[in-house]
Amino acid sequence: AKAAGQEKGLDGPVVTLSRSLIVPFLEFSDRRDLRETAYKAWAARGANGGETDNREIVRETLQLRQEQAALLGYKSFAEFKLETQMAKTPARVRDLLMQVWHPAKARAEADGAILTQMMAEDGLNGPLMAWDWRYYAQKRRRADHDLDEAELKPYLQLDQMIAAAFDCAQRLFGLTFQELSLPLHHKDARVWEVCRNGAHVALFIGDYFARSGKRSGAWCSALQSQRKRPSPRAPIVINVCNFAKPSGGAPALLSFDDARTLFHEFGHALHQMLSDVSYSAVSGTSVARDFVELPSQLYEHWLEVPEVLQKFAIHAQTGAAMPDDLLKRMLGAATFDMGFQTVEYIASALVDLSFHETAAPQDPMLQQAEVLADIGMPAAIGMRHATPQFAHVFAGDGYSSGYYSYMWSEVMDADAFASFEEAGGPFDLERARALQDNILSRGGSADAQELYVAFRGKLPDATALLHNRGL
Template sequence: MVSSANPFFDPSTLPFGFPPFADIRDEHYEPAFERGMADQLAEIQEIVRGRDEPTFDNTLVPLERSGQILERVGYVFFNKSSSDSSDFTNELEERIAPKLAAHHDAILLDPMLYWRVKTIHDAIQAGGDAAAGLDAEQRYLVERWYTEMTIAGAALDDAQKRRLRELNQEISTLTTRFEKNLLNDTNELAVHVTDVAELAGLGEGEVSAAREAAAARDLEGWLVTLVLPTGHPWLASLTDRGLRERIMTASRSRGGRGGEHDNRENVLRIARLRAERAELLGFSSHAAAVTADETARTPEAVADMLGRLAPAAARNARAEQADLAAVAGDLDGGLRASDWSFYTEKVRAEKYDVDTAALRPWFEAERVLHDGVFYAAHLLYGVSFTERPDLVAYHPDARVFEVSNEDGSALGLYILDLYTRDSKRGGAWMNPLISQDELLGHPGSVVVNNLNVPKPAAGQPTLLTFDEVSTFFHEFGHALHGLFAHVTYPKFSGTNVFRDFVEFPSQVNEMWMLWPEVLENYARHHETGEPLDPAVVERIRESEQFNQGFATSEYLGAALLDQAWHKLSSASAEAITDVAAFEADALRAVGLDDPLVPPRYGSTYFAHVFSGGYDAGYYSYIWSEVLDADTVEWFKENGGLTRANGDRFRSRLLGVGGSKDPSRPTATSAVATPTSRRS
């Protein structure tokens, strides 16, 4: 029975519209989705029935106001389905995904709505009366709606639109199924250990986390749960070669070993449908359709950059392999992919006297959070964070913090969900729950950071790996972007920017991890309080380029694999029947088919591109690096982590959300003016 008091039907009265999680029940979601879609369609019909000449106020403003119930339930549900899924969320998501696809098509493909938007757009382009009185944000809003509707297929004829709707609904179903298969197979393939001796090399906290993971499934012994990428952070420490191989084999087999969670047919079908849809929309490939509305503009520009990087990365990886082989000696069967991280640490220790695994005692999670992540934000932007235990989040492990500006004014709410669990998908990410905008009266944002750190037993400290600290700073950069964006219209809120630009602010924030005044503040031994030895810090900085052949090759392997799947024509996609063979051919074609350096993601577990919205866009991480490098240099040249620099970066870039096109010179020249893409 559905409760008559559905908490999604009205705005929350909690601070910043924080969702009333204590009142939300499973039975509330589907009715809220159904009513939200119905209400928004009625709101759209009210717009298109208007007999007046289309104007910004009678078309764009009500369009931006529409769908508020749907937005409220959508943000909460899809965060839950990613971070705390259940049989209920899995079943509802599969059921609701095609309905949502049809709903969005009903808006984007509506011929009368498109006519109204196009009429306003064309009048602005012509410089007529429609342009009078509109500010830059309003003009850009018209441009974005017109561009998105055009690329979505609003100009197609009725028969083409019918096929487009069919394609969109099937793709939404398949991508949802891909994600659920991956989560289930990842859980099933967790490596069960019954002899603690096999865990030699791990720290006490890691062993404790493995025992807790096993206990959560009523298993004796220890359980090594898998992370999203191909590799696993524990491979660098585990001395048992057999266990390392078991972990690597399990990781690489996800979604491709047969059975009910096999993703191979999903991969093939998604690639075919995306290729068909692109051609229906007038593009040569899905990659062409995607990049047409990104800063890259064409897949050829992406291919040029990735293609220039791949040969050097492969050469460097081969040179690194020689170093590893020299240290490893005569291994049975030779060096394997599962050995790379382990012997890399030995070579790093030999060359630089740095063992990143041994740094964990200096990276206690609570200290990293308060004295590192929050501290850097306070240095740059003057913001402060106060925990709000009175606000109940969606899971007991999720903690809520109120974020305030230096003058004491409240900015928004930040939720940290640090630990891994079987109900959470792999990886790390940021989600909005409420996004600031003036039109709807949202004074601030509510954002969530999800990470996947193994949880130790009660009373044991959570000690992070070097990479986990880096990921923490990275994801918090997304959170700051979401919190700082201050816009008028919902379309521009938070991180609603071009996909190949969204990683820029987060990668800049990642840089502060090793910034001297930040590192010195948080990197202290969790038992003694002893700071990290400055000599060790210097050696860490000296070794920053170490193993970059491997790191760049595994990343490029995944980015180029993404492009290979999505540059296929419809006919070419239909001809592909073997996922593994296609993947091998694609990597061989770019010289990245080294068996010791597998791509960061294999096709059957490449969630970013087959279920996560980065399809044909995984290149964006490296695409943003030139901006990152230029920006950090700007900070260095202008005095470092000062409030003046932070305020400038916040106001000129983070604060504008998606209300400016970052590919236009004035958008990025506030802090740095990149003149060329990475070479």
């Protein structure tokens, strides 16, 4: 917050609406009035009137997508978009989401009752609100798991988590990373040459810190995609994140969720860097939208491997490794508040699907409210991405009718990591080779379902996902 204030030329700390600043503020500030102000500002992005109001753009976008689908002979834009995905139809998407919605909502409602009681013990007798949930959930986590995010952060240094992601890639796929000094788009960005057996594989760029004017969120892009024809070309890949930048030369510290984001985006980067196809059009992440998140979400699992954390979770001041007790408590809390996290995600996915499987609404905000009412959205939980700021869906059409794909991919990633555990463990080289040969190197050169079956021998179901989420 101090660094954000300095960047804006202000004297003192500033809480911006960047997720890496607003979420910790909502978790730790005991000023309920300020939490309410901050949360309402965060939730209202894109819906404040004037030239930055996105609601009319949303309505027009949905209308044009419906016209496009009709011109191409489809009943809805969702049917058009999903035809080439693994899911194939809106009905299959809705079926998966609702399979998970019901147990997730039940868990969230049970958790909400506990948090409401905690509020009452603090002398607050009104209903639990959206700006209260994270604060009381954090207090409950400290009580139930003896775990405080502030206790964890010194062990999750950005440089160490980058090194952990690189080390896992070396152990699984034989990749090495050498940092280079090259002119880049911003002074905070860094670049590494990626090699295997001494041969050049790719360039990897990391742009990790939030700054004014930078798009929010985290993503992976290929500035140059791998190809063999018409002439061989190695990939140039970038991961972009929005972690809070420290002030005064202090090491950058991450939350565990931030560290998971870093591993997630690096999983996308591996999909690009290990691509081995003839044409760039099907290289790397050029795959079905509900398949593209498999490599990224699968790679997140290696962050939770104890031996990885024992090596790289090093205290920023003392240099000591994370104590075993703290490590066990952190991993034991992995599914904490999973009802909340699952509900806020599925609500966004169902709104996205509803927008695109019916006639374009004249009032998208009214339709959003109707969808949430139909599914019984808990009042104290907001959508992960409300419609006016739903960049996945409206900043382009990449995830339109496709926000569900994170969960579709999670069904596969849970099953895929289980295959490592069933074999020789998380660093089983035979399984890693199968992953590289059948998924990471193949891009979109074959049907996604065929690729997964070639890797695993079968298609997954939602059992492993519900187990992993503690639902």
